[in-house]
Amino acid sequence: MLTAKKSDRALPTLITLLVVGVLLMTFDVRLDGGGVVGVLRTGTQAIVSPLQRLASYAVNPISNALDSLSNVASLREQNAELSAELAESQAALIAMQDQIAKLALLEQLYDLGDGGGQVGRTVANVIGAVDAALIIDKGTSEGVLVGQPVIDTNGYVVGTVTTSSPGSATIVPITAERQGITVQTGSQTGALTSQAFSSEMTLTMVLDVFDAREPVLAGDRVVTSAGSTRYPAGLPVGEILENASPESTSLTTTVRPFVDPETLRLVVVLAWPPDPISAVTDDTVVEETTTTTSGEDTTTTTLPEEDG
């Protein structure tokens, strides 16, 4: 079946490279992505990210066109639905503005402020993807650091930053994270983990509630829990797909995340947890970096927030 020549050195080369590869994997596991491996990743990203940014400018129209072609059948229907949603949202916005005005008046009357609890946000473009990981065009230069949570423009949880170089960063979505995420549905707290071997075309995750007291229903919202060390509490994650009742003291069901990472073009990186020193200092100015993208033009503005 296989042909081999005695004189060639392919087999020794293969064995050598396999040994090097396994050593690299062992180092990566042992160092947990840090140390030399982290430096290598950051260095490679720093070199490649400018090229990826250029390439993404060139391929954006192509990928958008191909995406549109694949969705062309549902676009008209979606357009009508979005128009209806927009009208409802505009009505809700007007009602909300009244409430905000009342709230501001009450805060003024009772001398209340927001306590400086606002979290810094960096809006970034998704310029590429490798497997499940997303590559964004903002890095340590813009304050994007490893471990920071990432949400989409609607506020839904996307994932966390795993590596960051000066010009780019890599995000691993919650659907690909190995360690799972502590979430809350109703008054119950559970662990949400990815479903790696799902052969279905739908994106689902598994929710385990180990101290279940009441059933969960399809459509119930799942949000990040205050018990989570990696995400601020209350961020929407997804909705429950199937009704489930407690068996003994535990409960298992499936959850559909609100975010499909493959469709993301813009994400928001949260500077969380906020610096504990600045968070308690009243006169601290929290900077908010906002990037707006229009076609191929990108502008970045840094705005200091008003003190509370």
Added chain:
Amino acid sequence: MRGRAALVIGLTVVLAVLIQTTLFGRLRIVTPDLVLLIGILLSLTRIRPEAVLGVGFIAGLIVDLLGASLLGLRAVVYTVVAYIAIRTKERAELGRVTIAIWAGVLTFVGVVLLILVGTLFGQVSLLGENAVSRMILVPLANIAAAGLLAPTFVRIVDRDRTALRYP
């Protein structure tokens, strides 16, 4: 490996990595694994087998470094696939169709190996959802890509206009 060939291969690998991580990384339709395909098609050229293995390893390592999966995972898989390609290329050099099918089979081996080794190291969730459907769709996409690109790629690398010409 001569200087010009090294330059062509280097540029091709960089281009493949860029297209793979930008355009194909964002499309929801069937996409080929271009970097793996480069390693496979290189075995059809006159480049020394050791150099082909080295290119496969480095190309895989670059993709590993850009993603979040285990460092060395793709490097090992791409090297193994390149080795199988070197050892079986005589069976493929019958025509454009056989080369395309051969590349597709090797891609299937690569995707399965990637999932197997990834599972052993607890990395399968990072390789993306729908792993099972990827085992079918990526080889199919690589069959089409190999059918289109293989002869041109080999001619450019070898600087031989007669390479892979079939009656």
